[in-house]
Amino acid sequence: xxxxxxxxxxxxxxxxxxxxxxxxxxxxxxxxxxxxxxxxxxxxxxxxxxxxxxxxxxxxxxxxxxxxxxxxxxxxxxxxxxxxxxxxxxxxxxxxxxxxxxxxxxxxxxxxxxxxxxxxxxxxxxxxxxxxxxxxxxxxxxxxxxxxxxxxxxxxxxxxxxxxxxxxxxxxxxxxxxxxxxxxxxxxxxxxxxxxxxxxxxxxxxxxxxxxxxxxxxxxxxxxxxxxxxxxxxxxxxxxxxxxxxxxxxxxxxxxxxxxxxxxxxxxxxxxxxxxxxxxxxxxxxxxxxxxxxxxxxxxxxxxxxxxxxxxxxxxxxxxxxxxxxxxxxxxxxxxxxxxxxxxxxxxxxxxxxxxxxxxxxxxxxxxx
Amino acid sequence: xxxxxxxxxxxxxxxxxxxxxxxxxxxxxxxxxxxxxxxxxxxxxxxxxxxxxxxxxxxxxxxxxxxxxxxxxxxxxxxxxxxxxxxxxxx
Numbered sequence: 199x200x201x202x203x204x205x206x207x208x209x210x211x212x213x214x215x216x217x218x219x220x221x222x223x224x225x226x227x228x229x230x231x232x233x234x235x236x237x238x239x240x241x242x243x244x245x246x247x248x249x250x251x252x253x254x255x256x257x258x259x260x261x262x263x264x265x266x267x268x269x270x271x272x273x274x275x276x277x278x279x280x281x282x283x284x285x286x287x288x289x290x291x292x293x294x295x296x297x298x299x300x301x302x303x304x305x306x307x308x309x310x311x312x313x314x315x316x317x318x319x320x321x322x323x324x325x326x327x328x329x330x331x332x333x334x335x336x337x338x339x340x341x342x343x344x345x346x347x348x349x350x351x352x353x354x355x356x357x358x359x360x361x362x363x364x365x366x367x368x369x370x371x372x373x374x375x376x377x378x379x380x381x382x383x384x385x386x387x388x389x390x391x392x393x394x395x396x397x398x399x400x401x402x403x404x405x406x407x408x409x410x411x412x413x414x415x416x417x418x419x420x421x422x423x424x425x426x427x428x429x430x431x432x433x434x435x436x437x438x439x440x441x442x443x444x445x446x447x448x449x450x451x452x453x454x455x456x457x458x459x460x461x462x463x464x465x466x467x468x469x470x471x472x473x474x475x476x477x478x479x480x481x482x483x484x485x486x487x488x489x490x491x492x493x494x495x496x497x498x499x500x501x502x503x504x505x506x507x508x509x510x511x512x513x514x515x516x517x518x519x520x521x522x523x524x525x526x527x528x529x530x531x532x533x534x535x536x537x538x539x540x541x542x543x544x545x546x547x548x549x550x551x552x553x554x555x556x557x558x559x560x561x562x563x564x565x566x567x
Numbered sequence: 568x569x570x571x572x573x574x575x576x577x578x579x580x581x582x583x584x585x586x587x588x589x590x591x592x593x594x595x596x597x598x599x600x601x602x603x604x605x606x607x608x609x610x611x612x613x614x615x616x617x618x619x620x621x622x623x624x625x626x627x628x629x630x631x632x633x634x635x636x637x638x639x640x641x642x643x644x645x646x647x648x649x650x651x652x653x654x655x656x657x658x
Contacts, residue, residue, distance in 0.1 A: 341653075342652065347655070439657060441657065477632075478632035480633035481651050513629055517629075520631075526658070547633070551632075555631060
């Protein structure tokens with residue numbers, strides 16, 4: 199993150215007047231850099247309601263970097279956070295997604311953004327064209343105990359999100375970016391391998407990259423972002439994981455979904471497919487997957503048949519998300535000149551099994567009559 | 568041969584001596600006369616040899632999923648320990 203962007207985000211997060219432009223601070227406060235994205239930062243007194251005073255916000259809250267990744271930087275100041283969206287984010291689509299998050303139909307489902315430029319203006323652009331937005335702070339999911347995570351809440355929020363009638367939203371509603379993100383992960387993998395350490399990528403990483411590519415080409419074009427999806431009538435989150443849930447108001451409000459950067463019309467099964475893929479690859483215990491699945495069905499989530507085997511709907515998106523996860527893991531291992539960890543190995547092994555499925559059915563390969 | 572459902576080409580596979588056709592598009596399977604009986608016969612032979620089923624039902628999983636061991640959650644490879652949890656918090 200560049201220093202001007204950090205200062206701009208800190209000022210935006212600290213600005214207290216939502217109807218006016220964000221003030222420039224006389225001297226930037228020091229930034230506290232926390233390496234763990236959105237998950238493991240201590241609560242500060244600013245989380246709790248404080249008695250009304252003459253000061254609009256507590257002076258002790260130093261800006262704190264909650265996440266700093268190529269696709270987004272988030273800085274917190276007290277009860278507010280500011281986000282710099284991905285540099286390649288389309289400002290028009292992003293503005294549409296922010297208006298949806300602020301729409302009354304999404305109340306209690308998505309965390310609403312704070313107004314920036316006008317009552318319905320939730321976005322400002324930096325001189326470099328980087329989109330910035332401003333949000334209330336919410337308490338994230340504790341990172342150390344998957345069983346204690348709000349799986350049922352996540353499932354119910356998705357069921358409600360998928361049931362929203364998109365025709366009642368401020369349009370046009372952009373497409374859900376899940377397949378595009380998967381394709382981007384493959385692009386990143388190829389770039390990492392091409393630029394590998396002195397041209398020599400270690401053999402296990404090359405083998406992993408090849409397994410990921412084979413699994414990728416076993417997917418139908420829509421799941422690779424190359425064709426419209428066969429089912430695209432639902433409002434979808436597009437990038438569900440445990441970092442996408444916060445309690446608002448902090449620290450004991452209700453759970454809400456955050457991060458609308460990939461929100462849009464698509465197949466709701468995509469949002470369920472990441473927990474499904476974690477279960478399938480052995481990263482998530484079967485009983486936790488069952489809790490999530492049962493809660494989604496109990497809330498009448500429309501993306502799955504109401505009972506029976508859910509995999510006809512989940513199969514393709516869960517494969518795509520497994521390939522996406524594996525591609526990013528291999529890309530990071532190549533770029534960082536690291537070995538693959540246990541979780542990366544689990545998703546790469548799943549890619550290898552996907553690629554070998556027809557051979558598994560017929561040991562001698564297909565015989566075309 | 569073409570799939571009667573989606574009209575993609577169907578490929579023939581030999582599984583345990585039984586010829587089956589699978590659609591390259593929708594993955595549906597076509598069985599000739601007598602093939603279902605042959606598969607059922609093979610299945611009953613396998614069931615007779617198989618150990619008793621696990622007491623708790625394992626949720627449905629795809630063919631490319633990780634192998635599991637009937638009883639679940641006890642072997643430490645399901646995300647209960649450090650090293651796997653970070654994946655649950657990233658894209």
